[in-house]
Amino acid sequence: xxxxxLSSSLERRMPASENAPFAAVLIDANGHILTWNGGCEKVLGxxxxxxxxxxxxxxxxxxxxRAYRQRWADFPSDCDAAELEFMRADGSVHSIFLxxxxxxxxxxxxxxVVAVLDGACDEPDTAVVGRMPLSSIIDVLxxxxxxxxxxxxxxxxxxxxxxxxxxxxxxxxxxxALDMYDLAExxxxxxxxxxxxxxxxQVMVEADYLDKYGHATPYLLCGARISCRGRHYxxxxxxxxxxxxxxxxxxxxxxxxxxxxxxxxxxxxxxxADNPIEYANPAxxxxxxxxxxxxxGRDPRFMGVPGMDEAEREQLRAAVRERRxxxxxxxNRRKNGDIFWNDLTITPVSDGRGKVTHFIGVINDVTAVKxxxxxxEHEVNHDALTGLAxxxxxxxxxxxxLHMAQRNKSLVATxxxxxxxxxxxNDSYGHEAGDEVLKMVARRxxxxxxxxxxxxxxxxxxxxxxxxxxxxxxxxLRMIERLRVSMSEPVSFNATDIAVGGSIGVSVFPHxxxxxxxxxxxxxxxxxxxxxxxxxxxxxxxADMKSTTQAKQKLEDAMRGALEHHEFFLLYQPQIxxxxxxxxxxxxxxxxxxxxxxxLAPVSFLPEAEENGMIAAIGDYxxxxxxxxxxxxxxxxxxxLPVAVNASHREFSQSGYVERIAATLHKHRIAxxxxxxxxxxxxLHTNQHLGVEVISQLNDLGxxxxxxxxxxxxxxxxxxxxxxxxxVKLAKTATHQITADARSGALAKALIDVGHDLGARVIAKxxxxxxxxxxxxxxxxxxxxxxxFSAPLAxxxxxxxxxAAPAA
Numbered sequence: 001x002x003x004x005x006l007s008s009s010l011e012r013r014m015p016a017s018e019n020a021p022f023a024a025v026l027i028d029a030n031g032h033i034l035t036w037n038g039g040c041e042k043v044l045g046x047x048x049x050x051x052x053x054x055x056x057x058x059x060x061x062x063x064x065x066r067a068y069r070q071r072w073a074d075f076p077s078d079c080d081a082a083e084l085e086f087m088r089a090d091g092s093v094h095s096i097f098l099x100x101x102x103x104x105x106x107x108x109x110x111x112x113v114v115a116v117l118d119g120a121c122d123e124p125d126t127a128v129v130g131r132m133p134l135s136s137i138i139d140v141l142x143x144x145x146x147x148x149x150x151x152x153x154x155x156x157x158x159x160x161x162x163x164x165x166x167x168x169x170x171x172x173x174x175x176x177a178l179d180m181y182d183l184a185e186x187x188x189x190x191x192x193x194x195x196x197x198x199x200x201x202q203v204m205v206e207a208d209y210l211d212k213y214g215h216a217t218p219y220l221l222c223g224a225r226i227s228c229r230g231r232h233y234x235x236x237x238x239x240x241x242x243x244x245x246x247x248x249x250x251x252x253x254x255x256x257x258x259x260x261x262x263x264x265x266x267x268x269x270x271x272x273a274d275n276p277i278e279y280a281n282p283a284x285x286x287x288x289x290x291x292x293x294x295x296x297g298r299d300p301r302f303m304g305v306p307g308m309d310e311a312e313r314e315q316l317r318a319a320v321r322e323r324r325x326x327x328x329x330x331x332n333r334r335k336n337g338d339i340f341w342n343d344l345t346i347t348p349v350s351d352g353r354g355k356v357t358h359f360i361g362v363i364n365d366v367t368a369v370k371x372x373x374x375x376x377e378h379e380v381n382h383d384a385l386t387g388l389a390x391x392x393x394x395x396x397x398x399x400x401x402l403h404m405a406q407r408n409k410s411l412v413a414t415x416x417x418x419x420x421x422x423x424x425x426n427d428s429y430g431h432e433a434g435d436e437v438l439k440m441v442a443r444r445x446x447x448x449x450x451x452x453x454x455x456x457x458x459x460x461x462x463x464x465x466x467x468x469x470x471x472x473x474x475x476x477l478r479m480i481e482r483l484r485v486s487m488s489e490p491v492s493f494n495a496t497d498i499a500v501g502g503s504i505g506v507s508v509f510p511h512x513x514x515x516x517x518x519x520x521x522x523x524x525x526x527x528x529x530x531x532x533x534x535x536x537x538x539x540x541x542x543a544d545m546k547s548t549t550q551a552k553q554k555l556e557d558a559m560r561g562a563l564e565h566h567e568f569f570l571l572y573q574p575q576i577x578x579x580x581x582x583x584x585x586x587x588x589x590x591x592x593x594x595x596x597x598x599x600l601a602p603v604s605f606l607p608e609a610e611e612n613g614m615i616a617a618i619g620d621y622x623x624x625x626x627x628x629x630x631x632x633x634x635x636x637x638x639x640x641l642p643v644a645v646n647a648s649h650r651e652f653s654q655s656g657y658v659e660r661i662a663a664t665l666h667k668h669r670i671a672x673x674x675x676x677x678x679x680x681x682x683x684l685h686t687n688q689h690l691g692v693e694v695i696s697q698l699n700d701l702g703x704x705x706x707x708x709x710x711x712x713x714x715x716x717x718x719x720x721x722x723x724x725x726x727x728v729k730l731a732k733t734a735t736h737q738i739t740a741d742a743r744s745g746a747l748a749k750a751l752i753d754v755g756h757d758l759g760a761r762v763i764a765k766x767x768x769x770x771x772x773x774x775x776x777x778x779x780x781x782x783x784x785x786x787x788x789f790s791a792p793l794a795x796x797x798x799x800x801x802x803x804a805a806p807a808a
Contacts, residue, residue, distance in 0.1 A: 023043045031113075032055055036052055043096065060084060096118060100114075141160065196234050263283055265279070294335075326345070388463070402516060417465070418527055419437070422434065449467065462596070480538050487500060517600065562592055574798075576783060590618070626675070678708040679706070684723075711731045721758065729765055730762065748775070748776070756780070
């Protein structure tokens with residue numbers, strides 16, 4: 001604490017309580033006690049006879065003497081005070097405030113000292129603390145403390161004020177308080193200064209102290225008027241608010257960011273069944289059309305559209321109930337009534353005790369994206385000329401219809417229509433006329449079926465209809481007859497009526513096939529019978545038709561043409577190591593780009609190829625293409641990955657099968673360890689002796705050997721133990737049995753254990769979910785393959801993946 005001499009009275013102790021004894025002694029110039037009053041005896045318990053002529057220091061404890069010598073190195077010449085330890089008559093130690101008042105003769109010589117002892121041993125704390133000198137308090141305060149005169153000069157101040165202003169004690173004594181602020185704040189401080197002195201108003205204001213170097217420190221200042229000996233002073237304190245200012249600035253920055261973001265933001269409070277909105281940013285107002293004042297206090301559900309996207313809304317409600325994060329996309333209604341697609345992410349916010357108190361919602365208007373996506377999906381899935389479903393959408397709709405029919409135990413009719421004489425229409429009337437006929441036929445077909453049915457254009461003049469939920473064949477026949485009559489009416493083009501007719505073939509699920517391709521193929525066979533009959537009648541597929549050489553020959557010819565015209569191609573699906581997460585290998589998957597039916601999976605044609613012997617030629621083609629692919633990957637500098645190729649029973653039963661594989665690898669300069677041959681378990685059982693021999697020869701060659709579809713049927717473990725296998729691939733059915741149910745996956749776990757007992761790495765195929773992946777990892781499966789990581793990829797896409805994420 002620092003005190004100006006003119007105000008030394010402000011430094012004095014607070015008044016003693018009324019019950020405090022007044023103890024005083026007179027000391028000569030040598031420090032010996034000359035007088036001793038009753039107050040001294042009461043304070044220290046020492047009689048006058050024992051105290052007189054004793055040095056004052058004789059009454060102090062050892063620590064008190066040290067403090068005395070530190071405070072008064074020489075005998076005092078000015079008034080001063082200190083808290084010292086005195087020894088009582090009973091030997092106890094008592095802290096007393098000692099004030100020394102020197103007395104001088106006319107010549108200025110020190111003659112006596114009056115010593116005042118303040119403090120009784122039985123005083124309460126309030127009395128003791130109440131008489132503590134101000135100087136012993138203000139320097140321990142965490143903020144600034146000061147007493148100002150009317151002119152702004154300092155009377156009293158503490159060390160903190162010197163530190164914040166970077167001034168010495170002398171500099172503060174000469175300073176004016178108003179000069180410690182910049183010009184703008186100086187006027188505000190001066191006004192508050194006047195209010196204190198002139199109107200006795202207590203004030204509180206925030207301002208920045210400027211130190212003598214110009215550095216600013218924000219403080220919260222408060223002051224009030226005090227009076228002493230007829231004069232007024234300002235007594236004030238200040239607290240450093242730097243951290244609070246910084247926090248406020250961070251909050252302002254975040255608020256500006258919330259206001260500036262293009263995403264709609266809404267904060268709602270958890271309040272039982274409702275979650276009233278407490279904040280909405282300008283982007284929310286722009287997206288929804290509602291002003292913030294219109295939505296505050298309302299639950300965000302008021303923007304919902306009844307009857308739309310109920311599954312997504314239930315997902316949102318469940319997340320709110322469970323206090324967890326969720327992302328949903330559904331439709332909401334703007335203030336003007338327009339419906340928009342809302343991509344909403346909500347995140348719970350917890351207080352310091354972990355209790356969720358609020359939700360933050362991030363809103364994105366994705367209406368334009370949805371519309372563009374819908375437009376692109378329509379273009380991708382619909383025929384440009386007629387607007388009907390194309391091949392891609394046909395297969396998807398037919399698969400969906402079969403799935404529903406299996407569940408509902410209902411019938412599905414697949415109708416294939418081929419226009420009669422369409423080439424002659426193009427030749428006679430021109431392609432514009434042909435296009436008009438196709439468009440008119442398309443409209444008539446669509447108008448003849450229900451909204452739930454599908455009409456697709458398969459090729460130039462071929463149409464396919466999928467009629468779902470057929471209660472009976474008679475009902476189906478009535479529907480088909482109605483559309484046959486409708487489409488057979490002439491089409492008018494340039495005032496000319498063009499006759500239209502068609503050959504119609506029908507197949508019915510489940511009687512004529514269990515898969516989409518089977519049904520289309522059966523309808524195609526029936527249509528050819530209708531075309532050959534030339535009666536204009538509708539032909540339903542029958543078992544007799546299936547056995548005709550015409551249909552079989554047509555498929556065989558198509559496969560030969562596919563080999564000649566390179567319609568077959570390979571996709572590659574990565575196999576991922578469950579421990580490292582890196583690509584461990586690839587499986588080559590055959591596809592047929594059919595000129596009429598679109599891209600076909602192997603299940604659509606390989607069974608027929610196995611029966612007619614085309615499988616051997618197709619197998620050679622696949623092996624050759626896989627080796628060329630590996631050669632290109634090696635040349636590109638990518639790490640060599642083993643590529644798995646499937647081989648059928650008919651292939652490996654041929655004489656010299658392993659020798660042909662060795663020759664192909666040599667021709668393309670491919671290491672045998674880069675090739676994996678996958679043979680189905682059931683095909684090996686057909687001839688176990690041959691199976692052991694082929695697998696052993698492949699082992700000698702150095703090619704990797706795998707059992708495919710393990711666990712998909714009956715297994716002979718005694719037989720499998722004889723095979724030198726490197727890999728075992730679980731059947732997809734075993735993988736698909738793994739669900740979130742804790743009791744699921746028993747088959748997959750058992751097969752993994754058996755595979756490891758056979759000394760092979762186990763690969764799970766058909767992995768589609770995270771639950772399946774986690775189960776397989778926890779049960780020590782080695783690798784996974786499936787759409788959860790990647791769908792089968794074309795070579796260029798796989799190349800990009802391998803460059804971005806190198807293989808193990």
